[in-house]
Amino acid sequence: MLQPTGMAVLARMGLAEEVAAHGARIDALLGLEEHGRTALDAPYARLGAPGVFGIGIHRASLFQVLYDAVNAAGIAVETSREVASSTVEHGQRHLVFADGKRSPGHDMVIDASGWASRIAQGEQHGLLPYGALWASLPVTRADPVAWNLLEQRYRRASQMVGVLPIGSRGSGQPEEVAFFWSLRGQDLDRWRAAPLERWKDEVRALWPETHFLLDRITSHDQLTYARYAHRTARRPGGDRLIRIGDAWHSASPQLGQGANMALLDAWGIAQALRQAHSINEATSLARRWRGDHVQLYQAVTAAFTPMFQSDAPMWPWLRDRVMAPMSKLPPVARLQASLMSGLFGWPLPVLGLDLPDYSALASAIASRAAALDQSYSPTTRQTSLPDAS
Numbered sequence: 001m002l003q004p005t006g007m008a009v010l011a012r013m014g015l016a017e018e019v020a021a022h023g024a025r026i027d028a029l030l031g032l033e034e035h036g037r038t039a040l041d042a043p044y045a046r047l048g049a050p051g052v053f054g055i056g057i058h059r060a061s062l063f064q065v066l067y068d069a070v071n072a073a074g075i076a077v078e079t080s081r082e083v084a085s086s087t088v089e090h091g092q093r094h095l096v097f098a099d100g101k102r103s104p105g106h107d108m109v110i111d112a113s114g115w116a117s118r119i120a121q122g123e124q125h126g127l128l129p130y131g132a133l134w135a136s137l138p139v140t141r142a143d144p145v146a147w148n149l150l151e152q153r154y155r156r157a158s159q160m161v162g163v164l165p166i167g168s169r170g171s172g173q174p175e176e177v178a179f180f181w182s183l184r185g186q187d188l189d190r191w192r193a194a195p196l197e198r199w200k201d202e203v204r205a206l207w208p209e210t211h212f213l214l215d216r217i218t219s220h221d222q223l224t225y226a227r228y229a230h231r232t233a234r235r236p237g238g239d240r241l242i243r244i245g246d247a248w249h250s251a252s253p254q255l256g257q258g259a260n261m262a263l264l265d266a267w268g269i270a271q272a273l274r275q276a277h278s279i280n281e282a283t284s285l286a287r288r289w290r291g292d293h294v295q296l297y298q299a300v301t302a303a304f305t306p307m308f309q310s311d312a313p314m315w316p317w318l319r320d321r322v323m324a325p326m327s328k329l330p331p332v333a334r335l336q337a338s339l340m341s342g343l344f345g346w347p348l349p350v351l352g353l354d355l356p357d358y359s360a361l362a363s364a365i366a367s368r369a370a371a372l373d374q375s376y377s378p379t380t381r382q383t384s385l386p387d388a389s
């Protein structure tokens with residue numbers, strides 16, 4: 001999911017419409033528990049910022065647009081290098097590779113190597129017990145997909161199945177949805193060893209309407225197991241070094257913020273380099289601008305994750321009996337929308353960013369969908385809140 005925060009950065013880079021053109025417009029998150037009770041009903045419309053929505057997108061689409069922009073800017077890319085650590089010598093930071101070779105000295109290293117960063121050595125990876133199986137599945141407009149929703153079904157918090165429309169990876173490529181199923185890391189081998197049909201029966205029992213997607217999964221290998229880690233680096237930087245994205249802070253993707261946070265971090269360091277008088281001043285400025293928002297979302301994600309992925313019965317009870325009813329109250333609904341859009345804690349003004357032009361983004365998505373299917377008229381589903389349309 002790309003949130004208004006990540007899109008604000010992409011808009012400033014001139015890439016927002018190109019990215020949106022690959023994605024799907026998501027108006028709300030809707031989650032029902034096993035008996036049909038609403039556990040999560042969160043339309044972006046409750047944000048109070050007209051026209052704002054989320055964008056479901058395949059990560060390859062986002063990567064490709066960014067990669068093309070890097071190439072167009074003439075930035076050199078060196079691939080097939082495994083970074084093992086880094087070191088400072090004579091006022092320059094060098095990367096040390098796994099084969100023992102070293103890079104030339106750099107004024108600064110930005111560690112964007114994700115949650116298992118080797119540069120952030122000696123730190124706990126904070127692996128969470130639950131991860132999820134994921135597949136990107138082709139769909140057609142004739143399929144019964146709620147094109148404008150991220151939908152989930154839960155059995156307590158120990159089972160979750162979800163479907164998220166993610167647009168199309170490019171011309172000639174089909175529309176896709178991301179399909180995911182919660183699974184504890186310790187159960188992965190057992191899942192692999194069991195017949196696929198047994199797992200499909202479990203999914204169908206929780207959400208029978210996903211049968212048309214399950215029919216498109218014919219082998220265990222179509223599903224990728226993603227592990228989640230909740231970890232905040234003790235030192236988000238050092239001399240001529242700054243960590244951004246998951247290398248600084250990683251969390252479970254329940255709130256769909258990680259890539260957006262990484263984009264904000266990247267924008268922060270770019271802005272800081274423009275303003276600061278030295279590299280080290282720039283890294284501390286960037287950390288200061290981003291620090292509060294990062295801490296806030298790390299705390300909120302840690303609090304929310306057990307409500308959607310855990311074994312203790314107390315968490316789903318809180319989710320269904322306390323959080324869901326409370327979120328119908330206007331101030332709470334607005335807070336929830338602000339949290340899921342990444343805007344809680346006002347991360348944009350400090351970085352000199354504004355919300356992007358969502359009418360242009362909506363047009364970019366609609367034209368791609370229309371080009372794909374001449375008879376396209378968006379079939380959207382309303383959530384239970386009246387203003388979700």
Ligand SMILES: Cc1cc2nc3c(=O)[nH]c(=O)nc-3n(C[C@H](O)[C@H](O)[C@H](O)COP(=O)(O)OP(=O)(O)OC[C@H]3O[C@@H](n4cnc5c(N)ncnc54)[C@H](O)[C@@H]3O)c2cc1C
Nearest residue numbers: 001082083113114118226245246253256257258259260262
């Ligand atoms: C299943 C799943 C769903 C998610 N859903 C969402 C979502 O909806 N919205 C959202 O915003 N976020 C989501 N996230 C989180 C998001 O993917 C991450 O927060 C985001 O990718 C972080 O970006 P990054 O650039 O910091 O790190 P990464 O995307 O992890 O990129 C790190 C890169 O560094 C490379 N690398 C790592 N180690 C080395 C090394 N030693 N040497 C050289 N290269 C190295 C890796 O190969 C990789 O290419 C999800 C995550 C998962 C797992």
